[in-house]
Amino acid sequence: MMDGSVVDADARSGIGSAMRRNKLMTVGAAAALMISVIGLLAPLLAPYAPDAALPTQTLLPPSAVHWFGTDQLGRDVLSRILYGARVSPMIALLVLFLACVVGVPLGIAAGYFRGAIDDVIMRITDVFLAFPALLLALAIAAVLPPSIGSVTFAIAITWWPWYTRLIRGQAASVSRRPYVEGARAAGVSHTRILFRHVLPNSLTPLIVQVSLDVSAVILTVSALSFLGLGAQDPTPDWGLMVSQGQQYFQTQWWLVTFPGIAILLTAVAFNLLGDGLRDVLDPRRVLIR
């Protein structure tokens, strides 16, 4: 669908050949991998400790010693950005994990059992989906004490209904297929049907959606941090660094510029990866939810 040619659709499938065809996805996958490696190896890669403040070296411009300069407390900006790969991206993964843990079982229950359970669950998701995700996350995070935990909770609680809705559709269509009806007629238990047939058949669109959501969640995390609702100093969080650099920005441009580029590149990487995965695994899905 994305490459616009009909031939692609019946050509070889599989991620390897897809990568050869879809260069953007390869770039995204490589960048996402690099960000993960940076997060894992931050202590080895960073030239300084992220919270090592040198009072004599505050607000130094980029140089051979401090590639990205130093901040208002004399901390090395590059080191903080490298360590930052452990903060927002990790929060995003945790948020998506929690959202799946809550959203998927509810979606399966709604789609498989239908009836009253379905109605109740779906009306509740309707209410949550009536808020733009960032708005609800903001409102919840704003009334909680500012911390990484609050931000994780606030975003996860706004994100699960998307997965409930997605999985419900899948589960409803799978559970009406002849082989599932056959299994039911043969007396196979609900639990077994759910785990053997419904869940596995609902996983592909879930994987695609989660991979597409990584960058949206990272942007939401950064936005909440920027507003001071998330990670607090001295945590080297990118959104927080932009926010703290704001007051020195007119003269010390590097404080805001580099952490922002880190957020942008991470979001781009996961967007490209998610788009590519969608094209390969789930070509019929619409672009926007």
Add this chain to the structure above:
Amino acid sequence: MGRYLVRRVALAILVVVGVVVLTFVIARVVPGDPAVSWAGPHASREQIANVRHELGLDRSLPVQIVSYFGGVVRGDWGTSIHTHQPVLSDIMDRAPASIELVVTAMVFALTLAIPLGLVSARWSGRAPDGVIRIGAVLSVSMPAFWLALILQLVFFQRLHLLPVAGQYDPNLDYTHPLTQYTRMPAVDALITGNWVVFRSALSHLVLPAIVIASYPLGVVTRMVRASELDSLGEDHVRAVRALGFSERSVFARFALKPALVPVVSVIALVFAYSLVNTFLVESIFDWPGLGSYAADSISSLDTPAIVGVTLFIAIVYVLANLVVDLVQAWIDPRIAIA
């Protein structure tokens, strides 16, 4: 269509009720005591108890939720802690500035996104498509608050091309006083023929509008592209092509119309998303709208105001979705039957 309308409106009402309940829950999970923050840091225990009684916080939860609900319906959305004004009147004061900004951004985004999406679809897989797709990914991945700061740095600080903040140059109030009708300076200046203020207002709109437009621009471009490519494969388009219509009219007339139907559905979404993005952007540009009101409320832990803005935007979003659904059902009657 009649039955669809009734069902769709009933669902919207149900959702709004749910939204009110959910905002009430958010207001109640506050770990800090609203009475304490209301009374101020030096209040005595007695004063706090008085405030608690005044705000109705000493009543049972079901009673509170019913009275909260009644208040929302009557237009009593509580009193802001940091402005000491009724929240709803604060919101009404601030909304025009945000609407001016978001509508400008949306118009800008749509007039750019539709042609870009079509160009991308027309030359799909080739150079223009590649450039536009990368641009679209960049614009949906952009942290709005960061883009705002970078644009200020480049266009104000370095190039001195555009103003940094505010709605128009306040010095013009002495030389060219502006009569306020709508609280949207650009609109007021236009209808009163105040061209000096109008020019100033437009130049102040440019940077914040670009920032807000970034996300809708990327989303709509991708949507138009995908939707047009889908539509080109449809039977009716093949039929038109077989009848010998020019490639140009196949592309821009017969394929485009059905392709725009799904695009309409994202407009409500990106409009609401853009309203929320003003929370991040307005403070940076000193724009006196809902977004800077929300940001101030967040930093002063002003729960009634935070909840009020949340409720307001959620209701706007529910209504926008309702309108979009009805418009779509009107364009494509099959939707009403499904």
